[in-house]
Amino acid sequence: MNIVKALINNLLIILFGTSLLFVISCTKESSKVIDYNNNNIDYGGYIINAMSAEPSNLIAMIAGDSASSTIANKIFNSLIKYDENLNYAPDIADSWHVSDDQKTITFKLKKNLKWSDNKPLTSADVLFSWQLITNPSTRTPYAADYLLVKKATTPDIYTFVVTYEDNYAPALDTWASLHILPQHILKDEDINSTFFSRKPTGSNYYQLSKWISGQQVTLESNSNSILGIPKIKKLTSRIIPDVSSQFLELTADNIDLMNINPIQYQRVFPAKPELQKRMALYKELGNGYTYLGFNLKKIPFNDIKVRQAINYAINKDEVIKGVLLGLGEPVASPYKPGTRWNNPLLTPYSFNPNKALQLLSEAGYKMNKEGFLSKQGKVLKFEIITNQNKQREMTAVLIQRRLKEIGIDVSIRIIEWASFINRFIKTGEFDAVILGWSLSLDPDQFNIWHSSQQGPGQFNFLGYHNNQVDKLLEKGRRELNVNKREKIYHEFSKHLLKDSPIVYLYAGYGLTAVNKRIKGIKNPAPPAGIYHNSYDWYIPKSLQRNEISVQ
Amino acid sequence: MILYLIKRLLWMIPMLIGISLISFFVMHLAPGDITSNEASFNPKASEESRQKLRKLYNLDKPIIIQYSLWLKRIIKLDFGNSFSSHQRPVLWEKQDKSGNVIKGLIQESLPITLLINLIVIFIIFTISIILGTISAVRQSSWVDKSITLFVFVGFAIPGFWLALLLMYWTGVANQWLPISGLHSLDFQNLSALDQFIDLLKHLVLPITISSLSGLAGISLYVRNGMLDILHQDFITTARSKGLSEKKVIFIHALRNAILPLITIIGLSIPGLIGGSVITESIFAIPGMGKLFYDSVLMRDFPVIMGILTIGSVLTLIGTLIADLGYAWADPRVRKGLVK
Numbered sequence: 001m002n003i004v005k006a007l008i009n010n011l012l013i014i015l016f017g018t019s020l021l022f023v024i025s026c027t028k029e030s031s032k033v034i035d036y037n038n039n040n041i042d043y044g045g046y047i048i049n050a051m052s053a054e055p056s057n058l059i060a061m062i063a064g065d066s067a068s069s070t071i072a073n074k075i076f077n078s079l080i081k082y083d084e085n086l087n088y089a090p091d092i093a094d095s096w097h098v099s100d101d102q103k104t105i106t107f108k109l110k111k112n113l114k115w116s117d118n119k120p121l122t123s124a125d126v127l128f129s130w131q132l133i134t135n136p137s138t139r140t141p142y143a144a145d146y147l148l149v150k151k152a153t154t155p156d157i158y159t160f161v162v163t164y165e166d167n168y169a170p171a172l173d174t175w176a177s178l179h180i181l182p183q184h185i186l187k188d189e190d191i192n193s194t195f196f197s198r199k200p201t202g203s204n205y206y207q208l209s210k211w212i213s214g215q216q217v218t219l220e221s222n223s224n225s226i227l228g229i230p231k232i233k234k235l236t237s238r239i240i241p242d243v244s245s246q247f248l249e250l251t252a253d254n255i256d257l258m259n260i261n262p263i264q265y266q267r268v269f270p271a272k273p274e275l276q277k278r279m280a281l282y283k284e285l286g287n288g289y290t291y292l293g294f295n296l297k298k299i300p301f302n303d304i305k306v307r308q309a310i311n312y313a314i315n316k317d318e319v320i321k322g323v324l325l326g327l328g329e330p331v332a333s334p335y336k337p338g339t340r341w342n343n344p345l346l347t348p349y350s351f352n353p354n355k356a357l358q359l360l361s362e363a364g365y366k367m368n369k370e371g372f373l374s375k376q377g378k379v380l381k382f383e384i385i386t387n388q389n390k391q392r393e394m395t396a397v398l399i400q401r402r403l404k405e406i407g408i409d410v411s412i413r414i415i416e417w418a419s420f421i422n423r424f425i426k427t428g429e430f431d432a433v434i435l436g437w438s439l440s441l442d443p444d445q446f447n448i449w450h451s452s453q454q455g456p457g458q459f460n461f462l463g464y465h466n467n468q469v470d471k472l473l474e475k476g477r478r479e480l481n482v483n484k485r486e487k488i489y490h491e492f493s494k495h496l497l498k499d500s501p502i503v504y505l506y507a508g509y510g511l512t513a514v515n516k517r518i519k520g521i522k523n524p525a526p527p528a529g530i531y532h533n534s535y536d537w538y539i540p541k542s543l544q545r546n547e548i549s550v551q
Numbered sequence: 552m553i554l555y556l557i558k559r560l561l562w563m564i565p566m567l568i569g570i571s572l573i574s575f576f577v578m579h580l581a582p583g584d585i586t587s588n589e590a591s592f593n594p595k596a597s598e599e600s601r602q603k604l605r606k607l608y609n610l611d612k613p614i615i616i617q618y619s620l621w622l623k624r625i626i627k628l629d630f631g632n633s634f635s636s637h638q639r640p641v642l643w644e645k646q647d648k649s650g651n652v653i654k655g656l657i658q659e660s661l662p663i664t665l666l667i668n669l670i671v672i673f674i675i676f677t678i679s680i681i682l683g684t685i686s687a688v689r690q691s692s693w694v695d696k697s698i699t700l701f702v703f704v705g706f707a708i709p710g711f712w713l714a715l716l717l718m719y720w721t722g723v724a725n726q727w728l729p730i731s732g733l734h735s736l737d738f739q740n741l742s743a744l745d746q747f748i749d750l751l752k753h754l755v756l757p758i759t760i761s762s763l764s765g766l767a768g769i770s771l772y773v774r775n776g777m778l779d780i781l782h783q784d785f786i787t788t789a790r791s792k793g794l795s796e797k798k799v800i801f802i803h804a805l806r807n808a809i810l811p812l813i814t815i816i817g818l819s820i821p822g823l824i825g826g827s828v829i830t831e832s833i834f835a836i837p838g839m840g841k842l843f844y845d846s847v848l849m850r851d852f853p854v855i856m857g858i859l860t861i862g863s864v865l866t867l868i869g870t871l872i873a874d875l876g877y878a879w880a881d882p883r884v885r886k887g888l889v890k
Contacts, residue, residue, distance in 0.1 A: 048736070054837075056635055056636045056637045057636040057637045057638075062636050064590040064636060065636070066590070136603075139603075139604060139607065141591060141595075141596030141600040141601065142596060143597070144597040144599070144600070192638060193632075193647070194647075195651035195653065197636075197637065198653075212734075213654065213659050213837060214659070214836075215733055215835075216736070236736060238736075238835070239835060239837075240731055240732070240835040241832040241841070242731075242835070244715055245715075245731045245832075245833050245835060248715070248718050248719060248722060248730050248731070249730050252722055252726065252730055254729075387589075416848070417587075417588070417589050418581065418583030418584075418588065418848070418850055419581065419583060421582075421587045422582035422583040422587055423582045455598065456598075457598035457602075458598055
């Protein structure tokens with residue numbers, strides 16, 4: 001009888017649709033009792049996580065996609081890295097010293113470092129990596145920063161010295177992102193096509209053990225790791241493009257960790273107590289912000305009052321609530337809130353339609369009979385374009401509604417990425433865009449906001465030009481003293497906010513669901529995010545998966 | 552007959568050139584190239600480096616030059632390498648100087664797509680012929696009506712939706728079948744037989760979903776064909792000479808009714824190498840659909856052209872096989888060909 005009942009039940013599930021899918025709790029949740037309170041620090045264990053895309057090339061200077069760098073970051077080290085508070089910390093280099101004229105940086109490497117194949121890692125490898133990225137035949141988009149180095153030398157096997165033509169403040173940041181590659185393997189290889197990109201030898205806490213194309217990448221602990229042997233022995237990243245499928249795998253306990261979206265965080269998890277028993281949710285400020293940017297070369301956006309008015313007319317809290325279900329923060333500068341570069345005195349434009357109308361009337365706009373603002377017979381209307389991104393589309397709709405209320409006629413166009421960039425951004429044929437920039441760790445924003453960066457394919461495509469900002473950006477690039485630098489960028493953010501070339505909309509949270517078996521994750525997440533200490537995570541013996549195929 | 556075959560084969564050459572030329576130009580109508588993907592929209596990536604890449608891949612040359620360069624390579628059956636940063640060969644594996652074998656993209660994606668599609672086509676045709684015949688024989692009965700309803704519901708249901716429900720039901724609520732992927736994680740430690748069973752288990756849902764939407768077309772085709780035939784004089788004759796109903800339907804009617812299916816089978820040959828992006832994404836199957844879709848988004852021209860070329864060759868061969876199959880099955884057509 002039970003079988004018949006179960007069958008009918010299951011049929012009902014099919015009939016009642018996806019909306020119920022995640023709400024109907026199933027009766028067969030695993031009944032074994034697991035004590036998640038065990039906190040013994042043990043070695044061993046196995047994490048399985050999900051990635052939406054397959055890494056392309058594990059040589060980060062060539063790859064460029066985020067899947068590749070996620071994996072490559074666990075295999076390779078840089079000279080220095082960011083610690084949990086986003087300050088510089090030793091990685092391969094034990095210490096570094098900036099000369100008095102701020103043009104020379106001397107890195108002292110840690111002693112007795114080894115690659116995972118037991119060959120020594122020395123300053124020669126560092127020099128080699130710099131030579132690789134600056135070699136004109138290397139197909140890397142990131143060479144520009146490293147070409148500023150006038151001279152790079154290795155006085156001994158533990159010392160690496162770089163001298164810049166001119167002071168270059170983002171220098172340390174660039175050395176925190178350049179992966180050091182093994183010279184002994186790559187010196188006779190063509191870096192662009194080498195098999196090393198699929199079978200790397202690194203120095204960080206994991207090494208590649210298995211890569212099945214289109215299906216999974218498995219990493220195993222590297223016993224020569226610079227950070228010491230990681231506690232969790234193995235990490236398999238399964239490649240599952242669809243987020244709903246990832247979530248089903250998570251529900252079935254087949255994966256331990258995945259990035260989730262606001263709906264899953266706010267609606268699905270609270271409705272599934274049995275999932276909550278098993279999974280811990282983490283929330284951290286992500287690395288980017290979303291903005292509405294104006295084409296400043298076009299009427300009406302060449303008028304600062306119009307831009308400020310629109311800024312006042314958009315309700316950012318509403319956008320955060322509507323699009324991110326509250327899982328985001330408003331920002332007022334291009335820097336991560338909580339870091340030193342963010343100017344704490346700045347606050348976003350408040351939601352104030354009356355102020356917006358007042359500014360627009362100062363700019364010469366009057367309400368016409370149809371209820372739209374117009375100036376010299378021309379209705380105030382524009383088009384917002386954005387790429388196919390659900391959050392940006394929803395944001396556009398909310399903005400459209402708010403602006404309609406004060407009499408601005410907004411239309412929306414959604415365009416596939418490559419067309420978006422080539423037909424609109426590069427040609428400058430757009431009114432306004434919704435896009436995102438990363439909240440960069442180094443404060444230099446020269447490429448985005450300096451007036452010299454407006455050529456086709458460059459990143460000041462909005463056409464922002466402010467002489468004071470230009471000067472500040474130039475100065476900030478040359479100032480290696482952090483305190484002085486901080487002041488420069490606080491000043492820069494102030495101008496940027498006032499000029500309102502963009503409306504800061506939100507910085508969303510990165511949301512992660514992790515199985516509670518995995519311990520050692522800092523909560524609340526530090527500024528660098530939960531992954532910054534992933535080599536320190538561990539799984540108590542009693543909670544480790546029944547090991548499958550651990551060699 | 553042989554003369555006819557040679558003529559048809561020779562005709563394929565200009566047709567292929569025409570198809571590839573049109574594909575090449577249409578492909579370039581879409582704005583952007585490999586340097587304009589989302590990852591390269593990064594202030595740290597300079598425009599100069601993008602120009603360098605464009606030059607390296609000859610993307611700065613006029614399209615007609617790019618096409619002739621491509622044609623020159625393809626004549627030597629060299630499909631080139633992907634523009635993507637992994638630089639993998641498009642079609643078939645290559646060996647580097649230290650003996651590492653780099654697998655081709657199509658080589659890696661094709662087998663699984665082919666396997667799924669062959670099974671799906673087999674299932675669709677078998678079930679459709681059965682359902683169509685039953686429908687026709689029991690025309691207008693409740694059996695006929697419910698079959699028609701079933702195949703149309705199968706056709707109309709969004710595949711991704713049903714897929715998620717089935718995944719939940721068979722994978723989460725009951726743990727009968729794996730949810731996504733092609734192999735279990737311990738696949739390599741299994742015996743050959745278990746590996747095969749493991750693969751089949753992973754394929755049950757994708758195949759079910761893909762088959763369901765295809766039933767409607769073919770089964771109605773069979774049903775209508777059968778109805779036409781059943782109303783013809785020779786069926787009445789067959790009945791009147793006292794043949795059993797079984798013989799009338801299966802030997803006289805069905806054979807004639809499924810004749811046109813040969814064309815459909817022939818025409819579905821090129822479809823064999825195409826996969827559904829949606830099904831493949833949901834079930835995490837690294838097949839041809841996803842490969843093609845991703846390369847279009849990336850503007851990875853060599854891969855797009857590689858897949859299109861193979862697709863068009865298969866289409867031409869498919870129509871030829873359909874024609875020949877027709878001739879083989881139907882003496883009337885055979886006579887026409889020889890003339």
